[in-house]
Every structure is written in structure tokens, then in C-alpha cells.
Amino acid sequence: MEENIRKILFVTGARSEYDIMYPVLELLQQRRDVALKLVVTGAHLSDLYGKTVRNIEKDGFEIADRIYNLIGTDDKVGRIVGIGTQINGLAQCFIREKPDLVVVVGDREEAISVTMTAAYLSIPVAHLAGGDVANDGNIDNAVRYAASKFAHLHFTFLHKHAEVLRLLGEEDFRIYNLGNPALDKFVxxxxxxxxxxxxxxxxxxxxxxxxxxxxxxxxxxxxxxxxxxxxxxxxxxxxxxxxxxxxxxxxxxxxxxxxxxxxxxxxxxxxxxxxxxxxxxxxxxxxxxxxxxxxxxxxxxxxxxxxxxxxxxxxxxxxxxxxxxxxxxxxxxxxxxxxxxxxxxxxxxxxxxxxQLVNPYGDGNSAQKIADVLSTVNLDDKLVYKNITYKL
Incomplete structure (x- = not known):
């Protein structure tokens, strides 16, 4: 692999967040300075949930790995056991693939497993949809905030989400408020x-x-x-x-x-x-x-x-x-x-x-901006070594 080719690995576990990342994937696929691959896991690989990995294959993206982690139970323990399985598979995949940058979306289990694994391996990791707030008692909220603390780059969908990340102690240079790329295709x-x-x-x-x-x-x-x-x-x-x-x-x-x-x-x-x-x-x-x-x-x-x-x-x-x-x-x-x-x-x-309402989450022009940052941002020690902005 040539030194000027950036290896970017996206991880997706469900159709919902794949639809968010798809417009960015489509643009990165066209760049000569990027080698793009996907890791597919979670519900994508399950017949019960429609085996949507077939859609990814149809879209033509190279799949670096398939990590089967869904546990056949309706009990709460199934999700945490599945996360453990997922972390093990991700660690082995990241070591083998040696990506320059890993990208994940949202607040499902992939968000915490990917950001944590990449951070422990000193691999820069970008997180989309951080800083969102929903006071509904769902575990996804804690996952979202924890993922943000592990992540090195943040792509937020609203200005107030960026402010939440700053309040959490995230450095300003890490935060890009560029809107939701899913709306590019939706609109x-x-x-x-x-x-x-x-x-x-x-x-x-x-x-x-x-x-x-x-x-x-x-x-x-x-x-x-x-x-x-x-x-x-x-x-x-x-x-x-x-x-x-x-x-x-x-x-x-x-x-x-x-x-x-x-x-x-x-x-x-x-x-x-x-x-x-x-x-x-x-x-x-x-x-x-x-x-x-x-x-x-x-x-x-x-x-x-x-x-x-x-x-x-x-x-x-x-x-x-x-x-x-x-x-x-x-x-x-x-x-x-x-x-x-x-x-x-x-x-x-x-x-x-x-x-007549205007969608505050974006106007259909976010993906290009996100793709440009992912392709050009400096992946140096300053990015990987995180500091906390607030002081006691």
C-alpha cells in the first residue's frame, strides 16, 4: 500500500446507521487517496432482521470482516455478551487490517465496542452523532457519551450537540458540526x-x-x-x-x-x-x-x-x-x-x-464535508493523545 493512501475502516451493525454513513462511504469510495473497507456485524448478519449485509454487498463496498455477535436470547444479558464477542472480533480485525482511521456511527453497541477497541490500540477513531441528548432512560444515551470520550474525532449533527461534547471536556479541534449525512440521500x-x-x-x-x-x-x-x-x-x-x-x-x-x-x-x-x-x-x-x-x-x-x-x-x-x-x-x-x-x-x-418545517439536522449537503475531513485530517500524536479541557 502506498504511503499516501489512507486506509479507512467503517464498522456497521444495523441498517439505520449504515444509512447514515452511506453517503460518506460513496464519496470516499471515489477517492484515489483512500482505501475503504467495511466491518459488518450485529443485525446485518442475522436472517431474523433481514440479513441486510446483502444490501452492503449490492452497494459494492469491500467487506474486511464479518463479526457474528448476536446472541439468541431476549434477555438483557444477551447484548452485553454480544459486545464482548464483538470486541474480541474487532481487536483481531484491527490488528490484521492496520487501518489508519476507524469510523463508527451512533449509540448502538458498535459505538462503544469500536471506539474503545480502537483507542486501546492507539488507532484514531471518528464517531458520528455524538453529543445528542434524549432523556428517556435508554442505555443508548450512556453508550453515546462513553463512545465520545474514547473517540478522537467527532462529527455532530447539531450545534448544541457540539456544545455538549465541549462540556464533556472534548477539545474544540476534534469537533466538526457538519449535519447528518443520511439526509443527503434522504432529500x-x-x-x-x-x-x-x-x-x-x-x-x-x-x-x-x-x-x-x-x-x-x-x-x-x-x-x-x-x-x-x-x-x-x-x-x-x-x-x-x-x-x-x-x-x-x-x-x-x-x-x-x-x-x-x-x-x-x-x-x-x-x-x-x-x-x-x-x-x-x-x-x-x-x-x-x-x-x-x-x-x-x-x-x-x-x-x-x-x-x-x-x-x-x-x-x-x-x-x-x-x-x-x-x-x-x-x-x-x-x-x-x-x-x-x-x-x-x-x-x-x-x-x-x-x-413547512425546516429540518435542523441538515440540508442534504453534509457528506462531502465529512468525507473531506476524514481524508485529510492529520492523524498525528496530537489527535491520538487525548486531554480533558476542564480543570478541577
Whole structure:
């Protein structure tokens, strides 16, 4: 490998954060001064969650390693055991690949395992989406902050996220507030005809309004995950709207959610359509034509404002996370959810208000800026040896 070629290794464990990094990957792939590879792990490699590694292969990126770490249990211990397995695999991969820079996104287990492993090996590591704040009691918040303390470079999505990192003692030269690159593809994605969108075509509901559900479990509430999603589904059933349901993530409690959404799809096949995962083009267009997004996905906070999509956020996940104003928060209460759905679907004044909102997370021009920094930033001792800015 020539000395002027920078070896950059991205690590991805789920479709959600792969979609964030994809526009950056696409640009880095085109550079002659970068040798790009991916490490694929987590839900990407699981048949249960759609085996989305196939999408990565289709996109044409070189995969340096596949690290299988998901444990076949719905208990809380599964995630931490999986992290241990992941760290072991990452350490061996990093030693073998000898990357100049490692990149990871978000607040899933990959964020903490990657940043910690790279830091211990004195490999510069960049973290996207640090400094975000959600007062929902989810373990992902602690993971996000811990990952930031291990990381050497930060790409934040909001100015206030950059300020949080400064308050955490991160040096200013490490922080780049450049917006969310996922919006580059989300805003500029090709339009499909409604009837050509894969799940719409299979469900045959071209002329009817519909909603989309993405509801994940919360580890601290995992015992209640099944009853929580049932409340959401019952509220939707009473509205009568057709509904597309995406599989949840792999956190504890997901088995109960999967069982319940399969139950409703089987009992009410004319109203509920279930899918494990969609490619980026179909997913974005499914949301473009939707009446509202229901559940607790970050997609409702970060992406939905770019297409003027109302969101009903159910429960504690994503609470107090900064949003554009397109989100109605409800408790796990059927009547509250029902009312919020009806407002989102039929209140003309509210829907017009949501359509004119400006997405604070980016304007579709972030990826090039991030790719330029990753390709040119000095990977020297100053970057690797971290100091804390606050003094006692």
C-alpha cells in the first residue's frame, strides 16, 4: 500500500446507521487517496432482521470482516455478551487490517465496542452523532457519551450537540458540526411511483392512506415491550388506517414485539403488513407517501422533517430529543395514540405546519464535508493523545 493512501475502516451493525454513513462511504469510495473497507456485524448478519449485509454487498463496498455477535436470547444479558464477542472480533480485525482511521456511527453497541477497541490500540477513531441528548432512560444515551470520550474525532449533527461534547471536556479541534449525512440521500433520493414501492405493491393499497410503524424495545422496559406495542397496534386498528410495520431492533424485548406484530399481521391481514427491512430507495419512498410515522424510531426525529412527515412518538424513547416540531409525544395509552394519529392524518392546519418545517439536522449537503475531513485530517500524536479541557 502506498504511503499516501489512507486506509479507512467503517464498522456497521444495523441498517439505520449504515444509512447514515452511506453517503460518506460513496464519496470516499471515489477517492484515489483512500482505501475503504467495511466491518459488518450485529443485525446485518442475522436472517431474523433481514440479513441486510446483502444490501452492503449490492452497494459494492469491500467487506474486511464479518463479526457474528448476536446472541439468541431476549434477555438483557444477551447484548452485553454480544459486545464482548464483538470486541474480541474487532481487536483481531484491527490488528490484521492496520487501518489508519476507524469510523463508527451512533449509540448502538458498535459505538462503544469500536471506539474503545480502537483507542486501546492507539488507532484514531471518528464517531458520528455524538453529543445528542434524549432523556428517556435508554442505555443508548450512556453508550453515546462513553463512545465520545474514547473517540478522537467527532462529527455532530447539531450545534448544541457540539456544545455538549465541549462540556464533556472534548477539545474544540476534534469537533466538526457538519449535519447528518443520511439526509443527503434522504432529500435527494429518486422518487418512485406509489404503486411501485415494494410493500405498497404487495399490499395493493395504492389509493388508500396508510401509516408506518417502527417501535423498538427499551432495555429498562423490556418486560413490557409486548404490551406496549399492543397498545400502539390497537390504537391503529381503531383508526382503520392501513399500516406497514417494520421489525424492531435487536434489544432485549424485541422477541415479544416480533411475536405481537406477527400476531396482528396474521389476524388482521387486510390492515397490517409486516416487513423485516427495506432497501434505502423503497424505505424512503414508503415514508414519502405515508400519512404519519408511529412508534419511537429516531427516523421520526432526524429524517421525517425533511419530507414534511408527521410523527407520533409513543412512550419514553426519544423523549426531550431535539426535533423540528413534527412530533406528537404520547404515553402508552390507546386513546392518546388514537387522537395523535387522527390529528396527524386529518388536521389540515397541522399537516400544513409540518410540511413547512425546516429540518435542523441538515440540508442534504453534509457528506462531502465529512468525507473531506476524514481524508485529510492529520492523524498525528496530537489527535491520538487525548486531554480533558476542564480543570478541577
Amino acid at each position: 435527494n433520493c429518486d422518487w418512485m411511483k406509489k404503486e411501485d414501492i415494494l410493500p405498497v405493491k404487495e399490499f395493493n393499497i395504492t389509493n388508500e392512506p396508510y401509516v408506518v410503524v417502527i417501535q423498538h424495545p427499551i432495555i429498562s422496559e423490556s418486560a413490557d415491550a409486548g404490551s406496549q406495542i399492543e397498545v400502539t397496534l390497537e390504537a391503529i386498528r381503531e383508526t382503520g388506517y392501513k399500516c406497514f410495520i417494520n421489525y424492531p431492533n435487536s434489544d432485549a424485548g424485541n422477541f415479544a414485539i416480533i411475536e405481537k406484530i406477527n400476531e396482528y399481521a396474521n389476524i388482521f391481514p387486510d390492515q397490517f403488513y409486516l416487513f423485516r427491512n427495506l432497501d434505502r430507495l423503497n424505505y424512503i419512498n414508503l415514508l414519502r407517501y405515508a400519512g404519519c410515522l408511529i412508534g419511537n424510531s429516531s427516523s421520526g426525529i432526524i429524517e421525517a422533517p425533511s419530507i414534511g412527515l408527521p410523527v407520533v412518538n409513543v412512550g419514553t424513547r426519544q423523549r426531550e430529543r431535539f426535533n423540528a416540531g413534527n412530533v406528537i409525544y404520547t404515553d402508552y395509552n390507546k386513546s392518546e395514540i388514537y387522537k395523535a394519529i387522527v390529528t396527524s392524518m386529518t388536521d389540515v392546519e397541522y399537516r400544513n405546519y409540518v410540511k
